[in-house]
Amino acid sequence: MALPRAPVLACHSPAAWWTKPCPAGVLSLPFLRSVSSGRAALWHAIRLAREARDALSGSATAGVLVPTYHPRTLIAPVIAQGLRADFYPLTASGLPDVGALDAYARLDTCALVLPHFFGAGRSFASVRKWCTTRGIALIEDCAHALQGHAGERPVGHWGDYATASLSKFSPAPEAGLLGSAEHRLPRLALQGAPWRDEAKVLKNAVDYWLLAREAEDSLSGLLQRTEAGVVPLPPLEPDPVSTLAEALQDGRLGQVHQHAAWSARLLAREAGSAAAAARRRQHFATYAAALTPLAALRCPVPVSADGAPYVYPVWFPTDAMGDTAYRALRGAGAAVFRWDQRWPQTPNIEGDAGHAWSHQLLQLACHPTLRADQVERTAAAVAALARHCL
Ligand SMILES: Cc1ncc(COP(=O)(O)O)c(C=O)c1O
Structure with missing residues (x-):
């Protein structure tokens, strides 16, 4: 059994469930909605950016700027909405070269997704300015960086929308957050998770805990x-x-219209x-x-x-x-x-x-x-x- 690649339940977990976490970062954003995963958060952020841009321009948008370095789960929310993924390159510092970004944007681009790669919060000031000047929404992907500072602002406070994946920071198998420092978020009209999901989340949490106790490496x-x-x-x-x-x-992207299971949200409280x-x-x-x-x-x-x-x-x-x-x-x-x-x-x-x-x-x-x-x-x-x- 290999070492676990994500956190699992531990003796100290329950203490975190009842403590209100308030570290600077995504969890301190004034507008926050709980969703079923980081992918679902990206899906909703892209949808909101597209709707806002369409309403302003009166024409349909079709493109989202995404980095060439990515997990597929970052691109799927773009493709699943019938949009075009326009890939932009990265410099060796893990940021786009703002001077060259225009070559990758098109007139119908509605958003740019930029992750804080590896969890190192970076200043997004120049990308923020580039997006604002062109009326393109900045989606700050905080899947790797839930808390701390990103240059002059806390993590999550650069984007029009911030998205987070709580399963990377807690024993919750799936849970995410959509947030914004600027925009009051509309109700997402999500359905409740079915009861069988609640049971599955709890069973998985216990199974992974047992497996992690037997983890071995060579x-x-x-x-x-x-x-x-x-x-x-x-x-x-x-x-x-x-x-x-x-x-x-x-079915995992299919859950964009569903809340995270209640039990997953409880486990996800450990993220802070x-x-x-x-x-x-x-x-x-x-x-x-x-x-x-x-x-x-x-x-x-x-x-x-x-x-x-x-x-x-x-x-x-x-x-x-x-x-x-x-x-x-x-x-x-x-x-x-x-x-x-x-x-x-x-x-x-x-x-x-x-x-x-x-x-x-x-x-x-x-x-x-x-x-x-x-x-x-x-x-x-x-x-x-x-x-x-x-
Ligand atoms: C940078 C980045 N964004 C988004 C996601 C999607 O998050 P989730 O697995 O919670 O859907 C991931 C997952 O690996 C990720 O690494």
């Missing part, structure tokens, strides 16, 4: 073999939730927990201590001591090195992600960091279910792989 073995010069490369199992059909219509955020910062610091001395292993975003980091990003310099490290780490049971399943129409744009990241960038989980020794073993194995490959 990271020490990987470290030894890598240092001896032999990196084991098991084949990768296909990711069960990233096929195109699933991303579009497995100060104790969980502190543990994330601790894990992030462990990775940083082991990996920042390796100069060739670039960390594309500034290391932040703020908020609740989602993952620690490590960027191997070539696709081959990224493949080796990812396969070896997954095979040894590490809690690691890679966004290598890009939307099929994603273009290859020269000099685009997003294209390189899809194979070269690994995201090491920081969630609080991981124990300190598991994070230390992961960091040591990544460092050994880097020394072997570089």
Whole structure:
């Protein structure tokens, strides 16, 4: 059993359910609506942006600007509404080059989606200005950054709309938030979740808790073999939730018109927990201590001591090195992600960091279910792989 890639229920979870979380960030936005997932939040944000733009311009909008580096769940809410995904490239700092963005926008563009990649809150000031000047809504995707500061403002306060995925910060299997600092949000007219969903959420939470107790990894073995010069490369199992059909219509996007289950909303209250955020910062610091001395292993975003980091990003310099490290780490049971399943129409744009990241960038989980020794073993194995490959 590999290490869990998302937080699971813990003894301290119930304490967080009854404590009102109020960290600066998405949870402190004045206008907030609970939805069934981060994808559902994106779907509603895009719909609201499109309706506002159509009402102003009197003509139908058809395009949404999206980054070339993405999970498919970020693109599916655009395609599912019959809209065009217009891909924009990223600089090596994980932001668009504002001077070049006009080349990707069209007259019928209604919104630009920009995530705080890896949970490092960044100032979106220049993108905010670009969007305002052109009447394009900025959708600030906070799936990775729920709390903390993003430059001059708290996370979630740059966008016309902010979207969040609570399943990444709590044991809730699915739950999301749609928020805004500026716009009073209309009622979303969502239906209640069926009772069978309530039972399923609770059963899953307990099952994952039991599985996490038995989690094992072979990271020490990987470290030894890598240092001896032999990196084991098991084949990768296909990711069960990233096929195109699933991303579009497995019923998970179908739940955009449904509330998150009540039990999921209760579990999701842990997302604002100060104790969980502190543990994330601790894990992030462990990775940083082991990996920042390796100069060739670039960390594309500034290391932040703020908020609740989602993952620690490590960027191997070539696709081959990224493949080796990812396969070896997954095979040894590490809690690691890679966004290598890009939307099929994603273009290859020269000099685009997003294209390189899809194979070269690994995201090491920081969630609080991981124990300190598991994070230390992961960091040591990544460092050994880097020394072997570089
Ligand atoms: C940047 C980003 N946006 C949106 C989503 C969708 O969130 P959810 O899984 O809650 O639907 C994800 C999920 O991985 C994500 O990483």
